[in-house]
Amino acid sequence: MKTIRERAIRECVRRLSLKANFSLRPDVKESLKRALAREKNPRARRILADLLENARIARRDSLALCQDTGMPVVFLEIGPDVNISGIDVQGAVRGGIAEAYREGFLRDSIIPDPLLRGRPGFSPGIVHANFSRQKGLKITVMPKGFGCENKTRLKMLVPTAGPGEVEDFVISAVHEAGPDACPPYVIGVGIGGTSDYACQMAKEALLRPLNRRSGLSHVARLENSLMKKLNKINLGPMGLGGSTSVLGVNISTYPTHIAGLPVCVNISCHVLRSASERL
Amino acid sequence: MNASKQIRLTTPFEPGILESLKAGDEVLLSGEIFTARDQAHKKLLGLLKEKAKLPLNLENKVIYYCGPTRRRPEEVIGSCGPTTSSRMDTMTPPLLKLGLKGMIGKGRRSEAVRQAIQKHKGVYFLATGGAGALLSKKVKSLRKVCFTELGPEAVCRLTVKDFPLIVGIDARGRDIFQRKGQK
Numbered sequence: 001m002k003t004i005r006e007r008a009i010r011e012c013v014r015r016l017s018l019k020a021n022f023s024l025r026p027d028v029k030e031s032l033k034r035a036l037a038r039e040k041n042p043r044a045r046r047i048l049a050d051l052l053e054n055a056r057i058a059r060r061d062s063l064a065l066c067q068d069t070g071m072p073v074v075f076l077e078i079g080p081d082v083n084i085s086g087i088d089v090q091g092a093v094r095g096g097i098a099e100a101y102r103e104g105f106l107r108d109s110i111i112p113d114p115l116l117r118g119r120p121g122f123s124p125g126i127v128h129a130n131f132s133r134q135k136g137l138k139i140t141v142m143p144k145g146f147g148c149e150n151k152t153r154l155k156m157l158v159p160t161a162g163p164g165e166v167e168d169f170v171i172s173a174v175h176e177a178g179p180d181a182c183p184p185y186v187i188g189v190g191i192g193g194t195s196d197y198a199c200q201m202a203k204e205a206l207l208r209p210l211n212r213r214s215g216l217s218h219v220a221r222l223e224n225s226l227m228k229k230l231n232k233i234n235l236g237p238m239g240l241g242g243s244t245s246v247l248g249v250n251i252s253t254y255p256t257h258i259a260g261l262p263v264c265v266n267i268s269c270h271v272l273r274s275a276s277e278r279l
Numbered sequence: 280m281n282a283s284k285q286i287r288l289t290t291p292f293e294p295g296i297l298e299s300l301k302a303g304d305e306v307l308l309s310g311e312i313f314t315a316r317d318q319a320h321k322k323l324l325g326l327l328k329e330k331a332k333l334p335l336n337l338e339n340k341v342i343y344y345c346g347p348t349r350r351r352p353e354e355v356i357g358s359c360g361p362t363t364s365s366r367m368d369t370m371t372p373p374l375l376k377l378g379l380k381g382m383i384g385k386g387r388r389s390e391a392v393r394q395a396i397q398k399h400k401g402v403y404f405l406a407t408g409g410a411g412a413l414l415s416k417k418v419k420s421l422r423k424v425c426f427t428e429l430g431p432e433a434v435c436r437l438t439v440k441d442f443p444l445i446v447g448i449d450a451r452g453r454d455i456f457q458r459k460g461q462k
Binding site: 047050051053054055057058061062063064065066067068069105106107108109117119120147150178179180181182238239240269270271 | 318345346347348349350351354357358359360362363364365385386387405407408409410411412413415416428429430431432445455456
């Protein structure tokens with residue numbers, strides 16, 4: 001058994017929160033570079049170059065990549081050998097977030113009550129805990145900005161619908177987001193499960209490296225097809241046109257019920273942030 | 280874009296200068312701008328409704344839809360890119376009526392805002408979303424003005440130098456996104 005202490009979790013969440021906010025994910029940076037090499041629209045090229053420069057400055061000066069340092073979403077994957085009995089995991093995560101956000105001069109964007117609002121602070125984040133067959137405790141911190149989070153769409157399609165209807169829904173969600181949520185986007189899609197699980201899968205799909213396709217061939221085909229179609233809508237960086245409208249389409253699927261086909265689209269702006277470690 | 284196409288603008292705007300701008304123009308803005316986003320707008324409108332005096336004079340001013348990160352001691356400001364403008368749409372026309380001339384944000388505006396910009400001969404600028412670290416280097420000073428209880432949503436006066444912008448909606452009501460055939 002591997003006994004994990006509160007302090008180790010807090011420290012890890014702190015490190016990951018800082019890293020995710022200051023250092024652009026290598027796969028995202030790589031896809032911006034590839035987009036810049038391909039893009040022909042001069043204004044789009046200039047914006048893409050600015051985004052790479054922004055990542056360089058953020059890292060150099062420990063400045064947040066984006067002022068919206070998000071609502072931190074923390075994923076815990078608990079392996080069979082992990083012993084976390086008797087410790088306050090939620091409290092440790094919350095503490096790690098608050099320490100990092102204070103120490104890193106990040107933004108206090110979290111208000112204590114959705115209706116009463118109140119004075120903004122640094123925590124809590126959201127914790128998703130899953131059980132895994134892999135050993136150890138994997139912790140991932142994803143600071144999710146709300147410009148793009150606001151563009152999330154869930155649709156319960158009928159069970160007789162197919163990939164065509166799923167594609168139409170994803171494309172309509174991107175059109176609805178339009179220029180507002182900082183394109184080029186990364187599109188996370190969750191298909192199947194229940195409504196809540198489709199939403200969780202859509203967000204988790206954003207954690208997969210952009211250059212890695214789904215292991216299921218029919219899902220990988222859907223990812224490639226959507227990527228191609230979405231890069232033809234001439235949305236472009238900042239919504240000002242160009243062939244770079246999305247940097248990636250990541251789809252996760254799960255078995256579902258005979259009566260339904262849940263689909264959730266969770267859009268990320270080009271500043272897709274996450275960092276992981278295994279304890 | 281090549282540098283020759285960039286138009287230098289300074290606040291306070293000279294009378295008539297905004298009418299020479301066209302949607303799509305690239306602008307380097309220098310001078311004073313004021314951060315204000317959702318809750319600050321709500322408060323301003325609340326004060327207007329009560330016919331109370333506003334804590335800042337909006338006449339010929341520019342509002343930046345921005346809530347920066349906290350400032351490191353060695354920096355002027357934290358990361359400070361634009362937030363989504365459309366959330367301020369319903370609260371914008373009354374401020375234009377008060378003399379507000381410019382807004383900086385990202386994304387589309389409503390038809391009512393486009394018409395109000397045209398009527399009051401103002402301008403809506405786009406700043407690059409998700410480039411807050413880069414934009415922070417264009418800010419030369421920051422002073423809190425009001426609503427400090429709102430934390431990052433407080434109204435701050437920023438002095439900027441060559442802040443890079445694109446004209447989104449011009450004083451004649453031309454909209455960069457409509458022109459591109461997008462809704």
